[in-house]
Amino acid sequence: MNNDMPVSAFNRVNGSNGSSLWTPTSASSVPFILAPPPAGTASHGHHQHNNNSATSTTTNNGTSTGSPMKVPVKPPPLKSLAPLSGYGGGQTVPLSPSGLAASMADRLPHLTLPFSPDILWRYPTQFSALTSSSPAPGAANASSAGHHHSHHSQQPSSPHLDVKPHLPGALGPDPRTWAREDVVTFLRWCEREFDLPGLDLDKFQMNGKALCLLNKSDIAERAPGSGDVVHNALQLLLRDAPYTGRVPSSPLTPHPHTAHQQHLLSHALAAAAAHQQQQQQQQQQQNSSSSGSNSSGNNGGGSHLLSPPNSARTPTSASGWPSANQLFSSADFHSLGHLIQQTNSVTLSPAPSVSDGSGNSQGGSPSHAEQSAAAAAAAAAMAAQAHINFYTQALAQAHNQAQAAAANNAHHHHHHQAGSNSGSQSDSEENDSVQDNSPARSPAPSTPIHLVPPPMSPLATTFGSAASSKTLDKDPLSTTPLSDRGGGGDGLDSGSNGRLLWDFLQQLLNDPSQRYSHYIAWKNRETGVFKITDPAGLARLWGIQKNHPSMNYDKMSRALRYYYRVNILRKVQGERHCYQFLRNPIELKSIKNISLLRHQMAAAAAAAATTTTTSSSATTATGSSGSSSTASSGKMADSTDASLERYSPSSSCNAPDQDFDAEPRMSGFANNNNNIEQDADDNDCEMPTDLSMERRGLNGTNPYLTTIKTENMAS
DNA sequence: TACCCGGAAGAGGT
DNA sequence: CACCTCTTCCGGGT
Numbered sequence: 001m002n003n004d005m006p007v008s009a010f011n012r013v014n015g016s017n018g019s020s021l022w023t024p025t026s027a028s029s030v031p032f033i034l035a036p037p038p039a040g041t042a043s044h045g046h047h048q049h050n051n052n053s054a055t056s057t058t059t060n061n062g063t064s065t066g067s068p069m070k071v072p073v074k075p076p077p078l079k080s081l082a083p084l085s086g087y088g089g090g091q092t093v094p095l096s097p098s099g100l101a102a103s104m105a106d107r108l109p110h111l112t113l114p115f116s117p118d119i120l121w122r123y124p125t126q127f128s129a130l131t132s133s134s135p136a137p138g139a140a141n142a143s144s145a146g147h148h149h150s151h152h153s154q155q156p157s158s159p160h161l162d163v164k165p166h167l168p169g170a171l172g173p174d175p176r177t178w179a180r181e182d183v184v185t186f187l188r189w190c191e192r193e194f195d196l197p198g199l200d201l202d203k204f205q206m207n208g209k210a211l212c213l214l215n216k217s218d219i220a221e222r223a224p225g226s227g228d229v230v231h232n233a234l235q236l237l238l239r240d241a242p243y244t245g246r247v248p249s250s251p252l253t254p255h256p257h258t259a260h261q262q263h264l265l266s267h268a269l270a271a272a273a274a275h276q277q278q279q280q281q282q283q284q285q286q287n288s289s290s291s292g293s294n295s296s297g298n299n300g301g302g303s304h305l306l307s308p309p310n311s312a313r314t315p316t317s318a319s320g321w322p323s324a325n326q327l328f329s330s331a332d333f334h335s336l337g338h339l340i341q342q343t344n345s346v347t348l349s350p351a352p353s354v355s356d357g358s359g360n361s362q363g364g365s366p367s368h369a370e371q372s373a374a375a376a377a378a379a380a381a382m383a384a385q386a387h388i389n390f391y392t393q394a395l396a397q398a399h400n401q402a403q404a405a406a407a408n409n410a411h412h413h414h415h416h417q418a419g420s421n422s423g424s425q426s427d428s429e430e431n432d433s434v435q436d437n438s439p440a441r442s443p444a445p446s447t448p449i450h451l452v453p454p455p456m457s458p459l460a461t462t463f464g465s466a467a468s469s470k471t472l473d474k475d476p477l478s479t480t481p482l483s484d485r486g487g488g489g490d491g492l493d494s495g496s497n498g499r500l501l502w503d504f505l506q507q508l509l510n511d512p513s514q515r516y517s518h519y520i521a522w523k524n525r526e527t528g529v530f531k532i533t534d535p536a537g538l539a540r541l542w543g544i545q546k547n548h549p550s551m552n553y554d555k556m557s558r559a560l561r562y563y564y565r566v567n568i569l570r571k572v573q574g575e576r577h578c579y580q581f582l583r584n585p586i587e588l589k590s591i592k593n594i595s596l597l598r599h600q601m602a603a604a605a606a607a608a609a610t611t612t613t614t615s616s617s618a619t620t621a622t623g624s625s626g627s628s629s630t631a632s633s634g635k636m637a638d639s640t641d642a643s644l645e646r647y648s649p650s651s652s653c654n655a656p657d658q659d660f661d662a663e664p665r666m667s668g669f670a671n672n673n674n675n676i677e678q679d680a681d682d683n684d685c686e687m688p689t690d691l692s693m694e695r696r697g698l699n700g701t702n703p704y705l706t707t708i709k710t711e712n713m714a715s
Numbered sequence: 716t717a718c719c720c721g722g723a724a725g726a727g728g729t
Numbered sequence: 730c731a732c733c734t735c736t737t738c739c740g741g742g743t
Contacts, residue, residue: 499728501735535718548736554718559735561720576718 175234178208186211186234191226199223501559502568502581503592504545505530508538516541523572528581535577 171182171189178186183206187199203222204211211234219234220227508516509530519538523529532538535553543551560579563569568588572578583591 499734546735551736555736555738557719558721558737562735564721571719 175208176212178211180205180207183208183211187223199226499546500592501542501556502563502588504542506581506585506588508541523578528584529572530579530581531575532577532579 171185172178175186183204184201186208187201187204191199200222214222505520508520509522509525511517514521517533519534519541520530520532523531532553535557539551539553539556542556543549548555560569561571564571567582568591569579570582572580581588
């Protein structure tokens with residue numbers, strides 16, 4: 001039985017045509033690279049029977065007989081590129097095994113995409129236009145958000161936003177050198193550029209240096225509703241500030257603080273983008289009235305939204321982010337971090353068992369977490385907006401270039417087709433990539449893919465998502481394989497970059513050159529429905545990516561099933577190897593970012609906590625609700641709850657749904673926009689957050705889910 | 716048979 | 730050390 005999501009869940013908005021919707025690519029960004037398969041990749045095999053227990057033992061070593069070898073060595077096979085991945089990136093390019101090393105190096109330098117796909121991903125709407133080819137007016141904005149990318153060849157310094165160029169000429173490049181008047185000038189500029197509500201300049205009677213010392217929350221206090229934007233803009237300036245004693249952080253090598261901030265920013269941006277989109281949509285709606293879908297895709301189009309399952313839910317509107325906006329207004333902006341915590345990210349954790357205390361989570365209290373999340377999102381949105389403005393042009397340009405490149409490549413690819421495998425690839429664009437071409441491997445050509453890293457730097461720079469933050473300067477490629485990389489250098493997100501299965505799939509699906517279409521392809525991008533055309537081959541690629549040579553479709557599909565409970569994916573019933581993404585790119589991105597952040601924060605918190613006492617204080621801190629707080633360390637209490645609820649156990653999500661096809665849903669989708677309001681609650685499913693399901697009880701879950709699921713529960 | 720489902724235990728990374 | 734995201738196995742269903 002599948003249950004898929006709650007029926008209602010599906011709504012999605014489509015945008016106009018969808019092109020844009022999912023388009024963008026991957027999620028994240030990260031390009032990942034697949035290295036050639038280790039020589040022996042085995043495909044599967046093994047099964048050891050032993051159950052788990054055995055397995056464990058097995059682990060690495062191949063000890064266990066059966067088991068295979070898991071990675072005999074950790075091959076370096078894949079590597080993902082870094083983080084920048086996150087956003088940055090770009091595109092990936094397939095490499096052929098053979099050429100990897102060399103190619104990597106080469107590639108790095110120029111990544112193909114001018115801009116990272118992320119942008120698209122994040123700001124589909126805007127891009128849609130772009131994508132579609134026409135530069136959309138609104139579209140322009142997107143750029144910044146995405147960040148990264150933009151410049152092809154050159155490194156953009158920070159792709160993200162370059163605020164500088166837009167600043168009043170009077171302002172010096174380094175905020176730290178600003179006088180009071182400059183601060184005022186800057187703030188006024190922010191008001192104009194970002195349409196901020198109105199800043200109380202009296203609260204910013206300080207010089208630039210002092211302003212720079214304010215943290216996000218400080219600024220937020222002084223500028224409710226706009227603090228994040230101001231802060232983000234300021235951080236951008238700081239980041240790029242040439243002089244100062246500070247380290248200039250290059251995008252690539254951000255320094256810690258910066259990185260962290262950027263990280264946060266990236267989240268914010270993503271949210272912001274969403275927010276912006278929503279606003280746009282709302283406006284459009286208002287204007288057009290309720291036509292509902294948007295017609296053209298204008299920029300704002302709301303296209304793309306996949307909303308999650310519950311229809312109601314997602315207010316997401318085009319933007320995908322649900323409520324953010326709503327909340328936004330009122331919202332308090334806490335620090336993003338705080339928000340994030342509350343928010344919960346998505347986690348795929350184990351099943352829920354706990355009941356949540358709340359019971360309704362959503363209903364009642366969802367609030368904090370949600371609100372905060374919303375607030376965060378909103379803040380982010382604002383920031384994003386700003387960025388967007390900045391970058392719009394850049395993006396458009398980038399986009400065009402990208403397209404051009406794509407065109408070039410076009411020849412290569414083969415699309416699916418059979419044989420192909422091909423790979424060919426292009427070098428051109430992507431750079432060199434090598435592609436491999438390879439030989440065929442089994443079913444699919446298997447070639448390993450290489451995904452090229454993103455343009456790197458860009459992302460790295462700023463926002464890049466979490467990931468980006470870290471950066472990898474080095475060459476990602478060379479760096480380690482995913483797994484390995486973790487620690488060291490970049491690390492960023494390890495979590496993300498291609499490391500997350502859904503992210504990986506998104507990247508393959510959105511490969512501009514369609515190089516992986518014989519492994520996996522969209523059936524309906526607008527609705528997020530895709531088909532795994534070569535299960536074995538895809539599993540192999542995934543195995544390579546994760547360094548699990550024994551990966552097979554069975555295992556990979558198990559991983560996919562974990563996404564059901566989180567409402568990231570659902571199975572399209574009746575069609576083999578056919579699944580559907582339940583969240584739009586923006587949401588996914590957010591999930592990813594939130595997840596990363598949360599992770600980081602949790603770690604930090606844990607560390608701190610250990611030192612201090614966790615107990616009391618912790619609770620308060622975390623939860624607004626304060627309720628459970630149970631496990632301190634664990635997830636954040638409140639959020640958790642909330643999240644849990646939301647995600648309640650798998651069952652919850654899964655509703656019996658029926659058909660899926662894209663179509664049906666689509667329509668639903670459209671609705672979303674409208675829904676925005678209500679949904680705060682709905683979020684449940686939607687936002688995401690947390691995948692984790694910790695074992696929380698199902699019960700509490702949100703009503704929404706609950707109802708839906710009832711049945712499932714049974715199981 | 717092949718796919719699909721989800722529980723359980725654990726690995727590995729952060 | 731806790732958490733996250735799978736990975737590995739498995740029994741059961743379609």
